[in-house]
Each structure stands twice: as C-alpha cells, then as structure tokens.
Amino acid sequence: MAEEKLPTRAEDFAEWYNQLVIKADLADYAPVRGCMVVKPYGWALWENITSWLDAEFKKTGHVNAAFPTLIPLSFFEKEKEHVEGFSPQLAVVTHGGGEELEEKLAVRPTSETIIGYMYSKWIKSWRDLPVLIVQWGSVLRWEIRTKLFLRTAEFYWHEGHTAHASADEAMEEMYRILDTYEEFCLNEAAIPVFKGPKSESEKFPGAQITTSIEAMMWDKRALQSGTSHYFGQNFAKAFDIKYLDRNNALQYCETTSWAISSRIIGAIIMVHGDDQGLVLPPRLAPIQAVIVPIYRNEAEKAKVMEVADRVFQELKDAGIRLKMDDRDNVSSGFKFNDWEMRGVPVRVEIGPKDVEKGSVALARRDRPGREGKSFVSQDGLAATVNSLLAEIQTSLLQRATEYRDANIHEPKDYEDLKRIVQDGWAFAYWCESTECETKVKEDTKATTRNIPVNQPDQEGMCIVCGRPSKRKVYFARAY
Amino acid sequence: MAEEKLPTRAEDFAEWYNQLVIKADLADYAPVRGCMVVKPYGWALWENITSWLDAEFKKTGHVNAAFPTLIPLSFFEKEKEHVEGFSPQLAVVTHGGGEELEEKLAVRPTSETIIGYMYSKWIKSWRDLPVLIVQWGSVLRWEIRTKLFLRTAEFYWHEGHTAHASADEAMEEMYRILDTYEEFCLNEAAIPVFKGPKSESEKFPGAQITTSIEAMMWDKRALQSGTSHYFGQNFAKAFDIKYLDRNNALQYCETTSWAISSRIIGAIIMVHGDDQGLVLPPRLAPIQAVIVPIYRNEAEKAKVMEVADRVFQELKDAGIRLKMDDRDNVSSGFKFNDWEMRGVPVRVEIGPKDVEKGSVALARRDRPGREGKSFVSQDGLAATVNSLLAEIQTSLLQRATEYRDANIHEPKDYEDLKRIVQDGWAFAYWCESTECETKVKEDTKATTRNIPVNQPDQEGMCIVCGRPSKRKVYFARAY
Numbered sequence A, B: 001m002a003e004e005k006l007p008t009r010a011e012d013f014a015e016w017y018n019q020l021v022i023k024a025d026l027a028d029y030a031p032v033r034g035c036m037v038v039k040p041y042g043w044a045l046w047e048n049i050t051s052w053l054d055a056e057f058k059k060t061g062h063v064n065a066a067f068p069t070l071i072p073l074s075f076f077e078k079e080k081e082h083v084e085g086f087s088p089q090l091a092v093v094t095h096g097g098g099e100e101l102e103e104k105l106a107v108r109p110t111s112e113t114i115i116g117y118m119y120s121k122w123i124k125s126w127r128d129l130p131v132l133i134v135q136w137g138s139v140l141r142w143e144i145r146t147k148l149f150l151r152t153a154e155f156y157w158h159e160g161h162t163a164h165a166s167a168d169e170a171m172e173e174m175y176r177i178l179d180t181y182e183e184f185c186l187n188e189a190a191i192p193v194f195k196g197p198k199s200e201s202e203k204f205p206g207a208q209i210t211t212s213i214e215a216m217m218w219d220k221r222a223l224q225s226g227t228s229h230y231f232g233q234n235f236a237k238a239f240d241i242k243y244l245d246r247n248n249a250l251q252y253c254e255t256t257s258w259a260i261s262s263r264i265i266g267a268i269i270m271v272h273g274d275d276q277g278l279v280l281p282p283r284l285a286p287i288q289a290v291i292v293p294i295y296r297n298e299a300e301k302a303k304v305m306e307v308a309d310r311v312f313q314e315l316k317d318a319g320i321r322l323k324m325d326d327r328d329n330v331s332s333g334f335k336f337n338d339w340e341m342r343g344v345p346v347r348v349e350i351g352p353k354d355v356e357k358g359s360v361a362l363a364r365r366d367r368p369g370r371e372g373k374s375f376v377s378q379d380g381l382a383a384t385v386n387s388l389l390a391e392i393q394t395s396l397l398q399r400a401t402e403y404r405d406a407n408i409h410e411p412k413d414y415e416d417l418k419r420i421v422q423d424g425w426a427f428a429y430w431c432e433s434t435e436c437e438t439k440v441k442e443d444t445k446a447t448t449r450n451i452p453v454n455q456p457d458q459e460g461m462c463i464v465c466g467r468p469s470k471r472k473v474y475f476a477r478a479y
Helices: A013-023 A040-059 A080-089 A112-122 A167-188 A234-239 A263-272 A298-317 A332-341 A352-357 A381-406 A414-420 A434-444 B013-023 B040-059 B080-089 B112-122 B167-188 B234-239 B263-272 B298-317 B332-341 B352-357 B381-406 B414-420 B434-444
Strands: A027-029 A036-038 A070-072 A091-096 A099-107 A131-140 A154-164 A194-197 A209-216 A222-232 A242-244 A250-252 A254-261 A289-293 A322-324 A346-350 A359-364 A373-377 A425-430 A471-476 B027-029 B036-038 B070-072 B091-096 B099-107 B131-140 B154-164 B194-197 B209-216 B222-232 B242-244 B250-252 B254-261 B289-293 B322-324 B346-350 B359-364 B373-377 B425-430 B471-476
Touching (some): A027 B112, A036 A040, A040 A167, A040 A263, A112 A131, A167 A209, A209 A381, A209 A471, A263 A381, A289 A332, A346 A352, A352 A359, A414 A425, B013 B027, B013 B263, B040 B154, B040 B167, B112 B234, B112 B254, B154 B167, B167 B209, B209 B263, B209 B471, B234 B254, B298 B322, B298 B346, B373 B381
Antiparallel strands (some): A194 A209, A242 A250, A346 A359, B070 B099, B222 B254, B359 B373, B425 B471
16 A cells, blocks of 8 residues: 655656656546646645635735636637637637537637627726726646646636726736735745746737746746736727726726636645655645554554544644544554655654653654654644744745755856756846847757846846847746 | 616516616626626625535535546446436537547536546545545536526536445435535525425436425526435446445445536525615625715715724724725715615615714615614614624525415415416425326426425325325426
C-alpha cells in the first residue's frame, strides 16, 4: 500500500509535476481529450482561492452574474483580432435537440462578446455606469496536449467585465484589479509576482493594453498568473455599447476584462512544492493541520485517542481547518508521507509519551525532517498551531521571493541575456519593438513577460538593438 | 421614467410572471435560443440559495468537485433509459480546434455518466465508500420555448452524485437529501412542500426511485422543486462501479443523484409574489432592507442624510443586507415602487419629521400599503428591523401554507377529481398503475406529483378504477 515516491524535481521536473497532481489527489485526467476532473481536494483548494477573490471583488462594488455557456459564432466575428485569436480554439455545437442548427454556437472560450452584446442592451445613461460584473465558471479552448491545471481544454476561472464612462476610469479599474491579484498572490498564495503591461505581441486578442502578474516557478520558468485588460472602445464599437453622457451626447463606453484561472493552482504547486510533494500555503490549504494519533495496542489507543479527540475539538473550535487521521489499516509512516504529499502545513503527532508529558509533536511541512519538528505543550495548543501556520505562510513567501530574486539577472549584453534565460530571468532595457522581442524568442525561446510598473529612474539602451529605451522588461522562458 | 405596472396575477398570471422577472431585474433573455442571462440581482439571490445548501451538504460529509462540461455521446448509450430520456435534448459538439471530431461530445444535460465513469476508476474498496460528491454549475437541455428560470435550455444547479456499499445506505442518502431540500424550502424559501416518491412514469431516466418535493404556486399549479434519485445498481452496472467488500468479494455500488436548480427562483416568485412585484423571503433576499431618505430641499437633505447615514451604519453593523437609495433623479414614490417590484422585505423611510421625532417609518413588503407600515423609534432600530425580518419570514411561510392547504381537496369520486384539478390539487388514493395515471392526464392535464411520505393509517380505493390502494397521491397540473 505504500505509494511510490515522486521523481525529484531536479531529476525530472515535468514528471514530478504530473505525478504530484495525481498523488496529492488534486485532479485526474478526464475521458475527454484535453480535459481534467478537479477532485474534491483540488476543488476545496480552488474554493479557498475563489472565496477570497470573490469577497475582495465585492468589497470594491463588483457583482456576479451568469451569461450563457454557448455563444453564437457570428459574435466572434465582430472584433477582428478577437476572432483571429479565438477561432482556432473553439469547440462548436452544430446540433441541438436532434436537428442541425442554423446558427452554430461556440462553447465559450471567454465571454467579452456575449457580455458586450448584453451591455449594449442594458447601458443607456451615464447613471448606469460603471457596470462591474464578474462571472465564475469554466471556459473551453481546444487543446490537444494536456497538463493538469496548466494546460487543459476546459479550465475554471472568473472573468470580470466592466464598462466605464472614461478611459481613465477603465484604466484605473484594470490596475485596481491587477493590485488585487498581486495582493492575492502575496498574502494568500505566498507567491511573489511582478505586475505590469505585456508587450504588443503578447496582448489579449482585442485588447489595447494587457497587464499581467508573472511568477517564477521552481524550474525558473515564468507563469503568467493573472491578466487584466483595457479594451479602450474596441468592444464597445464592435457591440455598440453606448451611453448618454451628462450633456445628453451619445458616447462609447470604455471596457475592461480580467481573469485568474485554475492555472494558479499549477503556480502554487510549482513554486512551493518539494521532493516530498505538495506544500500548501496555510491560508489556502483545505486542511491546515492533520492529527496523527500513534499507538501500538488497544490500551495505548484508548489513552492517545482521548487526548487526540480533545485536541481535535480545541483546534477545530479555534477555526483551524482540521483532519483526524485515525485510519487503522496503514502505518504512521504511511500517514506522514501521505499528508506530506498532500501538502498539509502542520502535522500534529500524539503518542503515548506525549500523553504522559502533556505534549504533542508538531511537524511543519515547509521544513521536512528533524529541522521542522518541535515538541510543544498541549496547553494553549490552538494558539501555538495558529502562530505556526502564520509563520509558515510568511516563510513560504520569503523563501519564494529569495529564490526568485536570486534567479533574476541583469544582462551586460545580448550574449549575457542568452545565457541568463537558459536558467533564470533576465531584466533588461528593451526598445519595445516586436522585432527585438522576436529575435530573443527565436534565439532563446524566452519571451517578454511584462514591463513592471516599478521601473528604475533613468533610461537605458535596448539589450538587443542598443537603441534608447525607457523601460525594462522581464525576459524568461514561460509555461 | 415611471415604470409601467405589471398586469395583475388574476388578469394574466403568465404575463405577470414574464414581466416581473424582467422588471425586478432578475434575468434577461439571451441572444441564444432558449437561454437566459441571470442578472446580478438574480444571481445574488441564487448565491444565497446555494450558500445555504452548500453549507448543509458539507455538514453531512459531502465535498465538491468539477467534471467536464463535455461528455462523449457514447457514454449516454451505456444506460438504456438514460439515453432514451436525454438524447432528444442534447446539444452536440461536432467540431473542435477547427476539425471534425471523431467522437462527438454532448454539452452535459446531467452528469451521471461521466461521474460514473470516474467513480469506476476511483472506487476500489469498501474503505473508499461512501463517495459523496456535489458539482455546482450549469447544464443544457435543448428547449425551444423559454420561460425564464422555469424553462430554459441552460439552467443552473447542483448535482449530487453518491456511491454506497448498500442499498439501505443509498436510500437513506436519497431521503436525507430530500429532507435537506424540504428544510431549505420551509426555513429559507418559506415554501411548504410535500416530499415523497414520484410515480413510475415520472421517474428520472435510469432511476429505480425518484423522490421529489412539490410546491403549489399562486395559480395552483404544481412545481417540482427538487429531486433525489436512487439508481440501485443501474449506473454501477453501466459504468462498472465496483468495490471489494470486507470479505474481499467484488460488489457493485449503489448510487444516487439529486438536484435543486435555478427553477426554485421561479417557485419563490410564483409563491410569494403579488401584484406589485416580487416578494422575497428575508433569509434569501439579496437586500433585506432599503433606506429611503425623504427631503424637499438642501436644508432638509442635510438633516435627513445625517440620520440616514447613521441608521445605515447601525443596520449594516447588525449584519442586515442593506441598500441606501439616495438617487436624486427619481421621486420617493418611484423608489417605493422600484423596491417593491424587487421584493425587498423592509423599507426604512426617513423624512424631516422622523428626524425631529427620533423615529423612522418601516414598511413591510409582504403587506403593502397602510397595513404594513409602522412608525418606530430610531433607538434599537437594528433589533426592530431584525425582528421584523424574522416575522416576515414566518408570515410568508404561514400564508403560503394556508393558501396551499385551502386549495387541496380530497375528491369524493372521479368526477370530483376532474373538477378539483381545474383549480387546485386533488389528494386521493391511487392504485399506482400507469393506466389510471394516464387516464387522469388525458382527461384533465393533471399529473401525479408525488406519493407523500406522510400517509393516512388506513387503505382506500383508487379514485380512478376503484381497486384497493395503499397510498394517496397528489394530482395537479404542473409546470
């Protein structure tokens, strides 16, 4: 019954990831090409992610709504870049109720079009603005290669769609959401990110500006972990979203859209995971602490379980998300490995000696082995565990930030850049031309990630062509 | 700007409903045949419904997960009744990523098949049982006629799917969920329901037993408001869901599935709504109280808003879901009508005289006009409003129960039954033959609703054929 170990990250990072997702019980492959099943443990993690984001959005006046899963194909053709970007990825419904449809329908790959259509019906006056709607659900973009959470045909997300009276207000919204995404990554997922606009070539189809948050995985590749787009009047013109301003003049709206998807679970795995398996940040972990009672016979069991049950109740009452592992068909060692694989932040071990001494052993997941183990009093255990959870949360972010920063380098010249991006990120001035960006991509497979909002004071020279450049960009190979 | 009134319920109930859904801002028609858009106000109501149910399910050990939206067509063919029931309703994806698919995919109409397939992979031993998974999302069943919330191609729901070691346990689960549904209807939606098994002909395709909760609408038609099914081993055999029992013998699982959909919003509208619009039960209302400040000039406004803002903060701090209507472009009368249309349970009016007297006017939505209006002190207002909300909740259930019970009759004979179901429900002995059920349907359009679990002690004679009958059933025309 003992599970096979994962390959180490250094041996085979891709295989480590694929096996971990299955063994940590997060997800499974579906019998539909490119699709996944998110298992209860993975979904509980997603629920913790979504409930924080949902509460944040609501604090800033956003409301949720639901638009159809199926979108007429003709809708995509109303915005030129949008149709070019999404057409190749559509799943198309051609038959309904046993008959061929006159108008074919796409399973939504994103909902700008149908939401834009509805906004054009709903928005009449400046008094109706802003409209700040979020939809939670899944979308489908045809994929043949599957990598659970990172690349699947169907994935889960929220999509925010807002309409505003002015460009300033729409851009402010785009950046407000980007800040929320950053806050989520830092405080909840313990993942440091850079935020800022993407290059022209990396924009969302139809956007005037696409901003992103970018995170570094353990293998030093980048993962775009959230995006927030400003469309200007592109979609408003395509879908005729107009309002009467205060002077009774008809104006086009300015719109945005933004999303974080279930891909973020891939980021959590690849930033924090170790060779023993998943390591979850306590604030998002479905199970924050697991209690493992240890005994060799019925007499010991009775004594140990009495304490374990009491401790369970105390921790539960303190609001800790908790699991008692009282399985009698596996060894304690198996249990330890099992919960380490699933990334539970804290393990509480209680054996006969602990009962005598009034203590328990705490093992913190982020530091496996002796180093992360401490023996503490049963008195005030809930407070002890809560402060350990907070410490782990802080420590994960610190470790990830140090790791990331140690692997970002400022290239001296183009040759240096080519070397750096083989095993890290390069941060360099860039003239913002597609030509130079393409050259880097062709030479190294690295792409521009984003132009961070925090920039040095002075200007410089493009690392590729040497022309004057105002802003630095991150170059990295990416998922 | 004043909105047109609704037709009265007595004038045209169907048209009253259709207009109410739009004017109360709950939903809109989508540009996809048969589909709806659930607007933010309607979705907030749905979120209050789902969050109560989700919490209840979790209390009894259920967990959430996500399975693909697209299901191979071949999966439906594995269960004979299931494919017959659902084939005519499927939306079929034939193309993906620009190419014709080898295996066609259905947009899920329900997920027994794909979840059954996954269960057959996951379930190995009696130790893995029970499996208690719920999926939240939408499903699609092709519809041409659209009635928002009641009949749409895509609708929102949860679908619970459970697998058990024994038939007893599976049936217990089916009834446990039915009890939860009843509790939801009574305590949250303030809708009385009858619960019990459906007839053979009204079963879910593939079920051995289908149970339902049935509610009476204002027009005395029945609405099936939730269902819970016991499949026996039908799906386990179709999808090979087997486990090793304690004696190491391979056994088929016993499975259930159950659902409440966004149709329940239709029930809330049609049970509680009145000629002024929607009437929401306080426990589900997205906005429980609206504050309308009343003033004629700037001097009055300053005084009134000071009190209104203070009251707003007090009620908000007390956990009341609250809205301040400080629009300056519409009259107070317009606001009153507007919030009545949206069914907000309590309106708090504050005018200059109230400021002087330290009072406010409370208007309860369930009793429009003078009768429902009271003048109360600003002191302790949060407690006053909270107890009024509780009183409205109780009162709505009581009114709906009295109305329902007054419109259910026990027919003396078959002629009497035919008369009764023209404008009410008949509760009568029935021999449980499809023949007699069909005769009633053909003669009156009334169908059997369910055989309630609470039955009289003695037996009787079938109201149709006169044969001995053990149980009574509800006959009614239904949505």
